[in-house]
Amino acid sequence: MMKIWSMKKQQKDAEVAAAASGKKKFSAADLRVIKDLEHLSLSDTMELKRELDNYKNFTLAINPDEGMYKGGHFEFAFEIKPTFPYDAPKVRCTQKIYHPNIDLEGNVCLNILREDWKPVLNLNAIFVGVQYLFLEPNASDPLNKEAAEDLKHNREGFKRNVRAAMGGGTVKGESFDRVLK
Amino acid sequence: MAAADVATLHNGSEGPRTRWKYLDRILDRPGPFTDPESFVPGNHETLEIAKVLVIGAGGLGCEVLKNLALSGFKDIHVIDMDTIDVSNLNRQFLFRAADVGKYKAEVAAAFVEKRVKGVKITPYCGKIQDKDEAYYKQFALIVCGLDSIEARRWINSMLVGMVDGNDPDSMKPLIDGGTEGFKGQAKVIFPTMTSCIECQLDMHAPRAAVPLCTLATIPRQPQHCIEWAHIIAWEEERKEMTLDTDDPEHITWLFQKALKRAKEFNIPGVTYSMTQGVVKNIIPAIASTNAIVAASCCNEAFKILTNANPFLGFPETDGYMMYTGDESVYTYTFEYKKKEDCPVCGEDALARPLQIDPEATLQEFVDSLAERPEAQLKTPSIRTTEKSLYIQSAADYERMTRPNLEKKMKDLTAEGEEMLISDKAFPMMFKFVVVWKK
Ligand SMILES: [Zn+2]
Numbered sequence: 001m002m003k004i005w006s007m008k009k010q011q012k013d014a015e016v017a018a019a020a021s022g023k024k025k026f027s028a029a030d031l032r033v034i035k036d037l038e039h040l041s042l043s044d045t046m047e048l049k050r051e052l053d054n055y056k057n058f059t060l061a062i063n064p065d066e067g068m069y070k071g072g073h074f075e076f077a078f079e080i081k082p083t084f085p086y087d088a089p090k091v092r093c094t095q096k097i098y099h100p101n102i103d104l105e106g107n108v109c110l111n112i113l114r115e116d117w118k119p120v121l122n123l124n125a126i127f128v129g130v131q132y133l134f135l136e137p138n139a140s141d142p143l144n145k146e147a148a149e150d151l152k153h154n155r156e157g158f159k160r161n162v163r164a165a166m167g168g169g170t171v172k173g174e175s176f177d178r179v180l181k
Numbered sequence: 182m183a184a185a186d187v188a189t190l191h192n193g194s195e196g197p198r199t200r201w202k203y204l205d206r207i208l209d210r211p212g213p214f215t216d217p218e219s220f221v222p223g224n225h226e227t228l229e230i231a232k233v234l235v236i237g238a239g240g241l242g243c244e245v246l247k248n249l250a251l252s253g254f255k256d257i258h259v260i261d262m263d264t265i266d267v268s269n270l271n272r273q274f275l276f277r278a279a280d281v282g283k284y285k286a287e288v289a290a291a292f293v294e295k296r297v298k299g300v301k302i303t304p305y306c307g308k309i310q311d312k313d314e315a316y317y318k319q320f321a322l323i324v325c326g327l328d329s330i331e332a333r334r335w336i337n338s339m340l341v342g343m344v345d346g347n348d349p350d351s352m353k354p355l356i357d358g359g360t361e362g363f364k365g366q367a368k369v370i371f372p373t374m375t376s377c378i379e380c381q382l383d384m385h386a387p388r389a390a391v392p393l394c395t396l397a398t399i400p401r402q403p404q405h406c407i408e409w410a411h412i413i414a415w416e417e418e419r420k421e422m423t424l425d426t427d428d429p430e431h432i433t434w435l436f437q438k439a440l441k442r443a444k445e446f447n448i449p450g451v452t453y454s455m456t457q458g459v460v461k462n463i464i465p466a467i468a469s470t471n472a473i474v475a476a477s478c479c480n481e482a483f484k485i486l487t488n489a490n491p492f493l494g495f496p497e498t499d500g501y502m503m504y505t506g507d508e509s510v511y512t513y514t515f516e517y518k519k520k521e522d523c524p525v526c527g528e529d530a531l532a533r534p535l536q537i538d539p540e541a542t543l544q545e546f547v548d549s550l551a552e553r554p555e556a557q558l559k560t561p562s563i564r565t566t567e568k569s570l571y572i573q574s575a576a577d578y579e580r581m582t583r584p585n586l587e588k589k590m591k592d593l594t595a596e597g598e599e600m601l602i603s604d605k606a607f608p609m610m611f612k613f614v615v616v617w618k619k
Contacts, residue, residue, distance in 0.1 A: 001485070003219055005349040007496050008374055024566040025342060025532075025599050026612070028334045028379050031524035035610055038562065038574050038603045052569050052581055086330045086382060105417050107393060114390040119382040141394040 029084045030055060036123040046127055056080045059094070062131050063181055068159050069099075069134040072166045073181040076108070076130055078123075088117035089126065095177040098165030100137050100148035104174065108133070109143040146172060201225075204253050207489050219488035228253045231321040231486050235259045236309055236336060238285040240466045241326025241358050243275045244475030246289055249324070250297040252483050257293075258303045258320070260312070261286040272468035309336055314343050322354040322485060324478055326471075328464070333357065334525075337370070337378035341526045344373045354485050354494070358478040361464050363506035365474040368517070369481050369494025372526065376500070376517045379525035384501075384517070403443055403450035407459040410438035426461045435460060473504055522609055532599055535613035539591035543571055546590055550602065558604040565598045565615075574605050591617075 026034075033055045042048060045065050050058035060076045074097065079090040091113055093099075093106040101109040110129050112121055142148030150158040161171045168178025198205060209223050233254055235245050238261035249257055263285050265276045275292040276285070286304035294302050305312075309332055317323070317339060327333050337355065345351040355370040357378065366384075370377055395401070396409040415424055415435065425431050436456040443451045457463070484492035494500035498516060505511040524530050537546060543563075550558045562578075563570040570585050570593050572578035585593060594600065596617050603610040 002349060004371055004374060004496060026566055026601060028338045028525050034601065035524055038605060052578060083331050103397065107413060109394040111392065115392050143394050143397050145398055
């Protein structure tokens with residue numbers, strides 16, 4: 001053990017002893033999420049709403065400026081678990097929207113939130129992934145089956161439904177939240 | 182050769198050390214690989230007085246406690262918060278049916294103490310988070326047999342944070358064992374010197390997750406139906422309730438939902454215990470894998486303390502042994518490199534003392550950061566574990582925290598508090614411990 005310690009001395013000169021005993025410390029998850037939040041590169045179409053001292057819960061808003069969802073404002077609640085980044089954050093759309101990959105409860109089907117999540121991925125990657133759902137809704141991974149069928153078989157009808165739903169209208173008997181900016 | 186195997190053959194009727202006859206052959210003379218600079222022949226004392234901590238008294242923990250006691254360790258402490266469940270009895274061999282419901286740490290300690298004369302085992306029935314630095318400081322090394330990544334990360338960051346550059350005794354070797362079915366690993370970490378649990382986080386296989394859309398639209402396996410009930414149905418119908426995986430009513434509800442869904446899709450096989458297993462993410466444990474990994478952890482503990490032979494994890498050598506038994510047998514030992522930017526043990530993440538004038542304003546402190554040669558942070562964001570003092574990474578946070586600039590440091594933080602300083606311009610964060618300038 002002393003031998004290992006002597007290697008440490010060579011590696012770096014000793015710092016003064018810390019006086020921190022008994023005080024609260026940043027958890028590993030805290031450190032990682034703060035690091036991720038500090039180094040976001042948000043595009044103009046993304047907004048992050050976060051209370052100052054709350055790193056565990058925040059809202060990401062996506063305001064698509066192209067594609068079928070252009071002109072909308074979509075909010076996602078993020079919940080960072082103490083196991084982050086071992087576990088992906090929990091992400092949920094807080095509005096009821098018409099989208100093939102988001103169900104009426106707000107569950108989001110995005111590969112990097114579940115089967116493809118890795119601790120090396122960061123929050124920025126998830127933000128970009130969520131935004132991508134609005135540029136390229138994916139009919140082959142449906143969470144809202146009806147919307148996916150529409151997108152697959154009747155693209156023009158799907159577009160009309162998207163507009164109607166975003167305006168707070170009704171699609172096939174289901175009423176949606178108004179999400180126009 | 183494992184001292185434990187032979188030690189049991191001799192049960193001490195021919196003198197006090199007869200039982201340890203073969204152990205003494207290792208302790209009394211050097212072998213061909215022994216480092217003569219570190220090894221003291223005939224030193225029996227180190228093992229006898231070394232206080233070691235075992236975290237976890239489950240599948241791995243039972244093996245570890247037994248092995249340490251039979252290898253000559255005399256002062257062993259064990260922490261576990263769990264009580265014994267019937268399902269533990271098939272492999273956690275220190276427990277009997279009559280022990281169901283009792284604390285694992287207590288029963289395991291009593292069992293080994295009774296079986297191996299002269300060993301003292303001190304149990305603590307509670308969480309590792311209940312204990313502070315002073316507690317962990319008393320041990321020579323720590324052996325972990327945990328099934329939770331959260332607990333591993335906690336003890337890891339505790340041990341990294343404890344290292345004090347002036348005190349060799351503040352660096353506690355962490356020997357971490359883990360198993361999952363036929364696979365397992367044993368690794369040795371010298372906190373701040375070699376790669377830590379956080380550095381290795383991507384080595385931990387993530388939970389096998391099924392795409393949400395598969396669960397929602399085309400379930401194929403009974404597990405898919407259970408996951409659907411767990412993730413989607415619960416949120417839909419019981420949103421106001423927090424799921425408690427230990428509450429039988431909650432598991433029953435999920436089970437019923439999953440069963441109904443499985444019927445709709447003609448999928449057989451959903452059971453109550455499968456529901457419990459999927460929801461609590463229970464990974465099947467195999468007794469022999471535990472035995473292999475625990476044996477390897479204990480041999481390393483023995484070698485680290487006695488210097489009888491080179492051990493796993495010496496800086497700049499291999500520190501990670503993986504065992505793969507699910508496809509024939511394969512083992513591989515390698516060096517997992519320390520991550521420079523590790524948020525726990527990275528050079529900049531180690532909490533260093535920072536002398537601050539308690540009477541200075543935050544503005545003055547911010548200015549001083551730009552001048553400090555080691556920092557030169559022009560747009561720092563500063564936070565303590567209690568609150569954000571000044572945040573410049575976004576305009577609205579800057580506005581919210583700007584009033585703090587006029588306040589005195591003594592009104593914003595306290596001695597001993599951790600302070601995190603980051604700057605958008607740099608990828609790293611600096612962690613400090615506040616020390617008042619006298
Ligand atoms: Zn590390």
